[in-house]
Amino acid sequence: MSQLQRRSAQVAVDEDDDMNNKGYVWEQQYERTWDVLQEDAQGSLRASVEEHERAKRRRFKTQVQGVRRGMMRHLTIILDMSSRMDDPDLKPTRLEHSIRLLEQFVPEFFDQNPISQLNFIISRDAKAERISELGGNPAKHLESLRKKASTAGEISLQNSLELARESLRLMPSHTSKEVLIIMGGLASCDPGDIFQTISLLELDNIHCSVIGLSAEVRICKYLAEKTKGVHNVIIDESHFRDMLFQHITPPPASSRTEALLIRMGFPRQNLSKAATLCACHKLFRAGGYICPQCKAKCCELPTTCAVCGLTLVSSPHLARSYHHLFPLAPFREVPLAHPPADANGLLAGLVANSTTLALHPSCRGCSKPTATMRSAFQCPTCCHVYCLDCDIFIHDTLHTCPSCVALLDGSAVANGGESSSQVSSQH
Amino acid sequence: MSSAKLYQAPTSAAASTAMAMVGEDDEASQLVVVLETNPLVMQASVAVTAASCAATTTPLATGISAASSPEGKLPFGALVDALLLLANAHLLMRRSNSVAFVASHISESLLLYPTPEDTSGVKRREGAIPMDAGDEEPKRQVESSSRPIDDGMHEQFASANLRVAAALRELVLRPAPWQDQNGHEATDTTGAANGLKAPTKPPMSSAMTSQLVSSLSVALCHINKTRRALPPGVVCRSRILVVHAAEDVPAHYVQLMNTIFAAQKLGVIIDALILTPDDSGFLQQAVDLTKGAYIKLQSNDDLVQTLMMFGLADRAARELLILPQPTVVDYRSACFCHRRIVDVGFVCSVCLSIFCDQRGLCPTCGTRFKLPMKPQAIRKV
Numbered sequence A: 001m002s003q004l005q006r007r008s009a010q011v012a013v014d015e016d017d018d019m020n021n022k023g024y025v026w027e028q029q030y031e032r033t034w035d036v037l038q039e040d041a042q043g044s045l046r047a048s049v050e051e052h053e054r055a056k057r058r059r060f061k062t063q064v065q066g067v068r069r070g071m072m073r074h075l076t077i078i079l080d081m082s083s084r085m086d087d088p089d090l091k092p093t094r095l096e097h098s099i100r101l102l103e104q105f106v107p108e109f110f111d112q113n114p115i116s117q118l119n120f121i122i123s124r125d126a127k128a129e130r131i132s133e134l135g136g137n138p139a140k141h142l143e144s145l146r147k148k149a150s151t152a153g154e155i156s157l158q159n160s161l162e163l164a165r166e167s168l169r170l171m172p173s174h175t176s177k178e179v180l181i182i183m184g185g186l187a188s189c190d191p192g193d194i195f196q197t198i199s200l201l202e203l204d205n206i207h208c209s210v211i212g213l214s215a216e217v218r219i220c221k222y223l224a225e226k227t228k229g230v231h232n233v234i235i236d237e238s239h240f241r242d243m244l245f246q247h248i249t250p251p252p253a254s255s256r257t258e259a260l261l262i263r264m265g266f267p268r269q270n271l272s273k274a275a276t277l278c279a280c281h282k283l284f285r286a287g288g289y290i291c292p293q294c295k296a297k298c299c300e301l302p303t304t305c306a307v308c309g310l311t312l313v314s315s316p317h318l319a320r321s322y323h324h325l326f327p328l329a330p331f332r333e334v335p336l337a338h339p340p341a342d343a344n345g346l347l348a349g350l351v352a353n354s355t356t357l358a359l360h361p362s363c364r365g366c367s368k369p370t371a372t373m374r375s376a377f378q379c380p381t382c383c384h385v386y387c388l389d390c391d392i393f394i395h396d397t398l399h400t401c402p403s404c405v406a407l408l409d410g411s412a413v414a415n416g417g418e419s420s421s422q423v424s425s426q427h
Numbered sequence B: 001m002s003s004a005k006l007y008q009a010p011t012s013a014a015a016s017t018a019m020a021m022v023g024e025d026d027e028a029s030q031l032v033v034v035l036e037t038n039p040l041v042m043q044a045s046v047a048v049t050a051a052s053c054a055a056t057t058t059p060l061a062t063g064i065s066a067a068s069s070p071e072g073k074l075p076f077g078a079l080v081d082a083l084l085l086l087a088n089a090h091l092l093m094r095r096s097n098s099v100a101f102v103a104s105h106i107s108e109s110l111l112l113y114p115t116p117e118d119t120s121g122v123k124r125r126e127g128a129i130p131m132d133a134g135d136e137e138p139k140r141q142v143e144s145s146s147r148p149i150d151d152g153m154h155e156q157f158a159s160a161n162l163r164v165a166a167a168l169r170e171l172v173l174r175p176a177p178w179q180d181q182n183g184h185e186a187t188d189t190t191g192a193a194n195g196l197k198a199p200t201k202p203p204m205s206s207a208m209t210s211q212l213v214s215s216l217s218v219a220l221c222h223i224n225k226t227r228r229a230l231p232p233g234v235v236c237r238s239r240i241l242v243v244h245a246a247e248d249v250p251a252h253y254v255q256l257m258n259t260i261f262a263a264q265k266l267g268v269i270i271d272a273l274i275l276t277p278d279d280s281g282f283l284q285q286a287v288d289l290t291k292g293a294y295i296k297l298q299s300n301d302d303l304v305q306t307l308m309m310f311g312l313a314d315r316a317a318r319e320l321l322i323l324p325q326p327t328v329v330d331y332r333s334a335c336f337c338h339r340r341i342v343d344v345g346f347v348c349s350v351c352l353s354i355f356c357d358q359r360g361l362c363p364t365c366g367t368r369f370k371l372p373m374k375p376q377a378i379r380k381v
């Protein structure tokens, strides 16, 4: 399969996910990807292909905005280690490829969900095994995953789900409880009635999502539907990555998730250079943080105080999640280099371009001249324009519009007032 | 020569030289200087006078240590001279190194250098029409020559110096955003009809606050852009040097944290040069989270020396240096209700707002809370 065909297939399925399954890829109209190809100034096609792809990605990324999200997550990842995971269709094998992706996924997960916890369950030989406890240390999870990486027999969906439910159902009700299953096989070896397990999961408000590596399995789809998870079947390596990484964004908070005020401690740094006993590892170490409630020392944040059980965080941990709660509105795409097809439209397009150039001479982010852009992306709040690169960067990584900052009332006391105005405008 | 300029060269000959360069050193180092230029907010720490701005036109020619304003403030001209000196030294370290200057001006932030003309390899003079076919020949001549110009300075240094100085001068003369109320009214409506609206005018109050956060995000956009232009295999290590001359703006806290996390993600180091008498809580956090240097000037005479010592050090050199660090970073949070620093606070489980007392309703997201939870129930099960 050539690179281009492959890409177009992938793009088509991305759209599929948006529209909730219109049909199979081969039943859809053939997408003429070459129609969008245009030579750039240097006579190269590469740039325009790339731009097309990234424009698609941009739309895919910026679809859900302004929903309440469950910021405190407890996620159990169930990894299939049946013999089907030895298939070499993902390079080098399905299992190795999945583990490599998870090695990227786990740090990113904690980066974006700093006060969340995660654990792993593996399943092989019709048995399920919890290989790490719910916790916030990415290295520990990945280490145990590496240690256990070998395949045998069949996956047991029911056993794994029961095991996941066992630990998740005890979690406080204001947290978001999720299960993510990476399944290579098409069959599951279950000891009892899996439908009963599924209805119990539904009752406990545990959302189960499945990423299928081979094909759609009826029971997986049913599970995801019942428990309000998502079910995806991958097409190729990069699609697998996309499907896995969509679980990094916190899910919308369900109506059944309770809201609570949680007591948290903001510890001070321990300034003394002398090594003192820490409460978490029972080791003598310098530095660390002092619990404001019981004055015990812990080594890293965020954590739960080993002595008094107070949740200890620092303000950057909370701030890391603010961009999910106060998301930047998607920028509006305004085509510049492509005037509309009909005669009147063409004229209007040209007029627009000249006034546009006067109002917006360049991208606000990188100062790329507007005249050289195919499309401008306008921030709906401050009405400044950005190029495609900056738009993607601002929405994926920066989460802040550079010129919107200037619109904020600097004399306002603090973030509290500012965020509340943002939120009230959303709800 | 900026790295973007190197690798984006349109001619095939230039492209092949770029490829040869990649073989030579596949690591580029980028220095972005974020400079406060809003005279309304920095008068407390830096002396901005017409005379001190004029000094920027002849960079490096003026005696840096000699120029000190009567009240003991650092003259703006001397500051710019020192920064240009640092930029030149940085460019001298390696051929693929590049610099950029971002200004936090009144109600906006601007990328002073490199401008798009610099990066696309087209030299454009004021008023001249760029990219003429006839213009091609002399342009290439300028491009290929690295001969020193008359005062013995490398051509590229001179161009960076002159451009930054010219852009700064232009900034000082430019009217504040609220002063040209009449200009855009007519174009505004036509623009809206065709889909693009005119930029919203920032409120007056923003003129009195530092646009540091805005400049940091522009700097990151520029870094992202430069990296995208690099051929695969070339790593670009970037540093941002923030010249802090104004007060922190608490209203920009969320945006600041977003930029710091973006910098962390890109592996960008943020260094801070503090010219204000007080510490900056914002930059302490930025420096601590990105593992940069927090430079507090002892006296104005040390400026160049300090900049050369810490501003010039790249990642490898930093492992051998003991960088000045903020003594203690206060990571405690202020409650959203009274802006009081809290040790133990109550956090809304939906929006993570922090309050100093228990309440039934979250004013930030409007969520009603259940009965308050006892602390021991949070304990991990």
Ligand SMILES: [Zn+2]
Pocket (backbone or CB within 6 Å): A278, A279, A280, A281, A282, A283, A298, A299, A300
């Ligand atoms: Zn410890």
Ligand SMILES: [Zn+2]
Pocket (backbone or CB within 6 Å): A291, A292, A293, A294, A295, A296, A305, A306, A307, A308, A309, A310
């Ligand atoms: Zn404690």
Ligand SMILES: [Zn+2]
Pocket (backbone or CB within 6 Å): A363, A364, A365, A366, A367, A368, A386, A387, A388, A389, A390, A391, B221, B225
């Ligand atoms: Zn841009």
Ligand SMILES: [Zn+2]
Pocket (backbone or CB within 6 Å): A379, A380, A381, A382, A383, A384, A401, A402, A403, A404
């Ligand atoms: Zn904006």
Ligand SMILES: [Zn+2]
Pocket (backbone or CB within 6 Å): B335, B336, B337, B338, B339, B340, B355, B356, B357
């Ligand atoms: Zn309060």
Ligand SMILES: [Zn+2]
Pocket (backbone or CB within 6 Å): B348, B349, B350, B351, B352, B353, B362, B363, B364, B365, B366, B367
């Ligand atoms: Zn809230």
